[in-house]
Amino acid sequence: MFNALVVEKDESSGKTHAEVKELSSEDLPPGEVTVAVEYSTLNYKDGLCIGPGGGLVRSYPHVPGIDFAGTVETSEDDRYAPGDKVVLTGWRVGETHWGGYAQKARVKADWLVPLPNGLDTRQAMAVGTAGLTAMLAVMALEDQGIKDGPLLVTGASGGVGSVATAILAKLGYSVAAVTGRPDNAEYLAGLGATTIVPREDLAETIKKPLEPETWGACVDAVGGPMLARVLGQMAYGASVAAVGLAGGAQLPATVVPFLLRGVNLLGIDSVMQPYDNRLRAWNRIATDLPMDKLEAMVEPAALQDLPRLGADILNGRVTGRVVVDVNA
Ligand code: NDP
DSSP: OEEEEEEEEOTTTOOEEEEEEEEOGGGSOOOSEEEEEEEEEEOHHHHHHHTTOTTOOOSSSBOOOSEEEEEEEEESSTTOOTTOEEEEEOTTBTTTBOOSSBSEEEEOGGGEEEOOTTOOHHHHHHHHHHHHHHHHHHHHHHHHOOOSSOEEESSTTSHHHHHHHHHHHHTTOOEEEEESOGGGHHHHHHHTOSEEEEGGGGTSOOSSSOOOOOEEEEEESOOHHHHHHHHTTEEEEEEEEEOOOTTOSOOOOOSHHHHHHOOEEEEOOOTTOOHHHHHHHHHHHHHHSOHHHHHHHEEEEOGGGHHHHHHHHHTTOOOSEEEEETTO
8 A cells, every 4th residue: 555645536525635645556557667655746737637637637536646766576578677766757657547646657668768877766766857848948948049148037036937947047048037936036046046136027918029148048937928929029030938926828029020030939849758858857857956056945845735836836825846756
C-alpha cells in the first residue's frame, strides 16, 4: 500500500474533493515502468487538476502531479532497470494519466528521462516542469539570436519566471523582472534580476502599436494584454518566448511589431517535447542553473498541503517552486 492525493468527483453535485488516501499497486494505470516517487512539484496546471479539473482531467478518481522524480522499481523496458533514477515531465501525466502526487507511479518508458548527472531527485523537482519550460524558452531564444538590450521576464516571481531569471542572469544577461508583488523585489534581485519592473507599468492596454525598442528578448509567462504591450517594445528582430497565460488567454495585439520590427513570437510547449529535446534541456539545466539560487526558490510541502497550495497557485499567491516530498 502507498499514499496518494486522490481527487474524487461527486457526480450529482459536480463538486470535486481532494484528500490523501492509501492505494495499492493494482490501482495504478498501465505502463512499462513503475517508479517509487520521491518528489513532485506544484504547477499552475496542478492547481487546476486538484480542483474541478479545468477541462484537463478526463476521469475520476484522479491522482494529479504533472511531474515527478524517483527511483525505478520495476521495468518492462530495456532502457530502465530497478534502481535507476528518473525524471518525468509532460505527456499529460497528472492530467489524463495518474501523476506524481503519490508514493508510486506507473508510466510509459518513453515519457521518462534518466536523471542528469549533477542533479539529485529533489533538485530535479525544484526545477520541475516550470524550470524545464524556462530552459526550453531560453534555448528557443538562443536559437533565434538574442539582441542587444536587457532581457525581460514576466510573471517573474512564479515558477517559470524565477527559473528563467536565474538562468539568464547566470548566462550573463541583464534581466528586467516584471512582478505585481513589490515585496518580492529582494527575492528577484537575489536570483540575479538587475531591474524590477512593476506590473502596472505594462498593465495598460496598448495605445500605440510600437513603443521605444527596449528589450533584447523576453520570456513571457503572463500572456494577455501584457504580452501585447511587450511585443511593441521589443528590439528590432528580437524574440519573445511565450510560455503561459497567467494574465489571460486573449492577445489584444496588432501585427505591426511583426511587420515593422521583425519581432518573433515563439510558442513554447513542454508537454509533448520529444526525448532528445527533454534530455538536452535537462543537461543544460544541470550545468547552467545556479543550484544555490534554486534552493532560494524552494518552498517544501507534503501531500496533505496540496489542496490549500493548489488554490494559492491559481490565485497567483505562490512564489518560486513548491517541492512536494511525497514521503513527508
Ligand atoms: P506561477 O503561478 O508560479 O507564476 C505565474 C506568475 O505570473 C505569478 O507568480 C505572478 O507573478 C504572475 N501573474 C499571475 N497572475 C497575473 C496577472 N493576472 N497578470 C499579470 N501577471 C500575473 O505559474 P508558473 O510559473 O508555474 O506558470 C506560468 C504560466 O506558464 C502558467 O500559465 C502555466 O500554465 C504556464 N506553463 C506553461 C508550460 C508550457 O509548457 N508552455 C509549462 C509550465 C507552465 P508576479 O506576482 O511576480 O507578478
